[in-house]
Amino acid sequence: MKKGKSTGAKTLVKSLENAGTEVIFGYPGGANLPIYEAMQRSEIRHVLARHEQGAAHMADGYARASGKTGVCLATSGPGATNLVTGIATAYMDSSPIVAITGQVPRNVIGNDAFQEVDITGITIPITKHNYLVQTASQIAPIVEEAFFLSGTGRKGPVLVDIPKDVQTEEFASQQEKRGNLEGYNPTMKGHPGQIKRAVSMIREAERPLVIAGGGVFLADGFEVLSQFIETTKIPLVYTLMGKSAFDNRHPLNLGLFGYHGRRVSNTAVTKADLVLAIGTRFGDRSTGPLASFARDAKIIHIDIDPAEIGKNVPAYLPIVGDISNILPRLTELAETSTMQFEGWTEYLKNQKPPNGQSQRSKNYSADDPAGIHTADILRIAADIFPDAIIVTDVGRHQIYAAQHFPVSSGRTFITSGGLGTMGFGLPAAIGAAVGRPDKKIVLITGDGSFLMNIQELVTAKESGINLTVLLMNDSRLGMIQQLQDYFYEKRFDISKFDTDIRFDRIAEDFGCTGIRINTIEDFFKNIKTASEQRGVTVYDCILGEEENVYPMVTGSNLLELEEGDE
Amino acid sequence: MKHTLSILCDDIPGVMTRISGLFSRRGFNIESLTVGHTEKPGKSRFTIVVEGNDQILEQVRKQLQKLVHVIKVWDLNHERIIEREHALIKIEVAEQERSNILQIITALQARIVSSSGSIWVFEITGDTAAVDSAVNLLSQFQIVESIRTGKIALEQGN
Numbered sequence: 102m103k104k105g106k107s108t109g110a111k112t113l114v115k116s117l118e119n120a121g122t123e124v125i126f127g128y129p130g131g132a133n134l135p136i137y138e139a140m141q142r143s144e145i146r147h148v149l150a151r152h153e154q155g156a157a158h159m160a161d162g163y164a165r166a167s168g169k170t171g172v173c174l175a176t177s178g179p180g181a182t183n184l185v186t187g188i189a190t191a192y193m194d195s196s197p198i199v200a201i202t203g204q205v206p207r208n209v210i211g212n213d214a215f216q217e218v219d220i221t222g223i224t225i226p227i228t229k230h231n232y233l234v235q236t237a238s239q240i241a242p243i244v245e246e247a248f249f250l251s252g253t254g255r256k257g258p259v260l261v262d263i264p265k266d267v268q269t270e271e272f273a274s275q276q277e278k279r280g281n282l283e284g285y286n287p288t289m290k291g292h293p294g295q296i297k298r299a300v301s302m303i304r305e306a307e308r309p310l311v312i313a314g315g316g317v318f319l320a321d322g323f324e325v326l327s328q329f330i331e332t333t334k335i336p337l338v339y340t341l342m343g344k345s346a347f348d349n350r351h352p353l354n355l356g357l358f359g360y361h362g363r364r365v366s367n368t369a370v371t372k373a374d375l376v377l378a379i380g381t382r383f384g385d386r387s388t389g390p391l392a393s394f395a396r397d398a399k400i401i402h403i404d405i406d407p408a409e410i411g412k413n414v415p416a417y418l419p420i421v422g423d424i425s426n427i428l429p430r431l432t433e434l435a436e437t438s439t440m441q442f443e444g445w446t447e448y449l450k451n452q453k454p455p456n457g458q459s460q461r462s463k464n465y466s467a468d469d470p471a472g473i474h475t476a477d478i479l480r481i482a483a484d485i486f487p488d489a490i491i492v493t494d495v496g497r498h499q500i501y502a503a504q505h506f507p508v509s510s511g512r513t514f515i516t517s518g519g520l521g522t523m524g525f526g527l528p529a530a531i532g533a534a535v536g537r538p539d540k541k542i543v544l545i546t547g548d549g550s551f552l553m554n555i556q557e558l559v560t561a562k563e564s565g566i567n568l569t570v571l572l573m574n575d576s577r578l579g580m581i582q583q584l585q586d587y588f589y590e591k592r593f594d595i596s597k598f599d600t601d602i603r604f605d606r607i608a609e610d611f612g613c614t615g616i617r618i619n620t621i622e623d624f625f626k627n628i629k630t631a632s633e634q635r636g637v638t639v640y641d642c643i644l645g646e647e648e649n650v651y652p653m654v655t656g657s658n659l660l661e662l663e664e665g666d667e
Numbered sequence: 668m669k670h671t672l673s674i675l676c677d678d679i680p681g682v683m684t685r686i687s688g689l690f691s692r693r694g695f696n697i698e699s700l701t702v703g704h705t706e707k708p709g710k711s712r713f714t715i716v717v718e719g720n721d722q723i724l725e726q727v728r729k730q731l732q733k734l735v736h737v738i739k740v741w742d743l744n745h746e747r748i749i750e751r752e753h754a755l756i757k758i759e760v761a762e763q764e765r766s767n768i769l770q771i772i773t774a775l776q777a778r779i780v781s782s783s784g785s786i787w788v789f790e791i792t793g794d795t796a797a798v799d800s801a802v803n804l805l806s807q808f809q810i811v812e813s814i815r816t817g818k819i820a821l822e823q824g825n
Contacts, residue, residue, distance in 0.1 A: 221681070
């Protein structure tokens with residue numbers, strides 16, 4: 102190659118390096134091999150997934166745990182379509198990832214060439230933006246733009262599709278500048294007038310409540326939220342995505358609200374006269390039926406995305422901007438005013454002990470004929486791993502984890518909330534472990550979810566991470582069974598798996614450690630050493646007749662809920 | 668209620684799909700859509716006429732605004748807009764209808780753009796109501812084919 106010339110693939114790798122990429126989760130194929138060739142001479146680490154969906158979730162888990170943009174790489178056609186679930190998962194939870202796909206050469210695009218698929222067309226509704234690169238000289242500015250878009254404003258996935266002949270194209274490389282993106286101006290600073298109005302609304306309120314959503318997590322707004330709560334003494338409830346927004350053990354933290362929320366949290370939402378919704382899109386799993394949601398409250402809605410204002414719930418006072426900018430200013434103004442909400446917090450305290458802990462003081466008794474319960478496993482684990490990053494899959498165990506595994510504030514609870522993607526957990530946990538090698542990573546999963554991406558156990562093993570997997574194995578789809586139990590005619594045969602799968606042995610065969618847990622004593626004994634364990638350990642916990650997960654809203658408002666062990 | 672949205676955006680491939688997709692996903696049927704270059708190089712302007720629930724349409728407008736290549740979206744106020752549509756209408760004119768049709772054409776300020784034997788093509792420009800009434804008046808004759816551009820619109824003043 103002539104001096105001063107480069108290829109598309111080399112430029113891509115250089116651009117990824119410039120964007121700060123440390124690791125790529127990927128899978129090779131015919132249409133991305135030039136990129137892999139170019140990566141050989143790069144410092145960027147490659148983690149070889151065993152399915153492209155896994156690679157996308159890994160990038161997502163990496164992004165959520167580390168706060169950096171995650172990168173995944175796949176080939177054209179089936180490689181690209183396998184990313185789709187992972188991209189959609191990241192999109193629904195506003196997780197910043199950049200997905201790079203190979204594409205068939207330009208001259209055969211549109212000809213139904215081998216492994217051709219219109220991935221930019223397919224991913225328009227599930228990406229913040231996407232690109233089909235037309236010439237190699239566009240690669241550098243597009244990659245710069247992709248990272249910029251993905252990680253600013255309301256974050257989200259961006260896909261860059263690169264035809265194979267563009268990857269190999271030689272061109273005289275120059276410093277191409279990215280476009281000015283005239284139409285992209287996320288509002289970061291909250292409007293000062295709105296902030297002042299918000300403070301006077303708080304001052305006038307008698308029963309104010311903060312709803313913390315996933316936006317706090319995405320903005321790393323933990324510290325500013327904590328300062329706001331400590332200053333104003335306003336009680337707080339959280340959505341599933343906002344679980345780690347604020348220390349779960351703090352006395353002002355009432356816990357999860359919504360469809361599977363605690364009674365005290367749902368009561369607080371229903372009785373509040375002022376709701377400060379911080380970084381939440383009022384998803385249907387949290388609001389319940391909209392007609393009765395926060396019916397006595399004026400709502401102050403703080404969000405970075407103006408399209409979220411008034412989308413599901415009308416906002417009395419919207420403040421568009423970055424939480425990290427808005428909350429400190431709210432706190433500052435609130436400090437000068439004296440607010441008294443003791444009557445309200447006292448009232449809530451009397452509803453139920455608002456300490457994020459269970460009321461059930463069950464002993465972990467071995468002769469419980471009902472066998473192991475998820476809640477007991479989680480309570481024990483919460484003591485063993487007080488400082489871990491918890492990753493969950495999707496299903497009944499996920500709700501149990503949200504209810505029974507208190508976490509401190511920070512990037513400590515990672516779950517697929519919006520899309521509810523079964524199979525998210527294991528690859529996301531791998532990504533989290535790669536992104537945060539300093540932290541203990543605990544995956545809480547179920548047998549249904551775990552089997553959906555079980556091939557990634559080998560990736561977990563090969564990548565040298567430390568990971569504890571708590572597998573709640575009841576040989577059934579617990580959440581589905583629960584829905585059938587309540588709302589359908591109990592055709593449980595379709596939610597019950599007939600085969601007893603030896604997940605402990607599967608783990609061993611993939612090069613991990615597998616331990617089958619039959620009694621709670623077993624678990625107690627084995628888990629004690631888990632925080633020092635190296636490598637990947639799967640605790641295949643055989644559950645007894647699992648109870649439905651309660652509370653669950655079954656009626657037309659958040660207070661019509663089935664209570665149970667909570 | 669009927670809305671006229673004006674969208675200023677980058678003139679690049681794929682913009683149309685991204686814009687129209689946001690309408691179709693929510694079940695809006697686009698009544699008319701025009702797109703063309705503007706005074707700004709590299710920018711084009713869409714005028715989209717759509718009918719539907721105001722609240723959902725407001726949501727669509729906000730989602731449009733979020734598209735990276737969309738610079739600005741206006742939901743044009745119907746009382747303050749200048750709107751134009753253009754129509755071509757092909758009519759088979761019988762011998763005895765000629766004088767009648769010529770009178771109507773004059774009254775409508777329409778023009779004959781082509782005539783070949785008994786097949787005449789007229790053009791008319793005006794706001795949507797004017798084009799509607801022209802089509803209505805001409806429908807007493809044998810309309811062979813007709814086509815309308817859909818509306819383009821700008822707000823008056825600044």
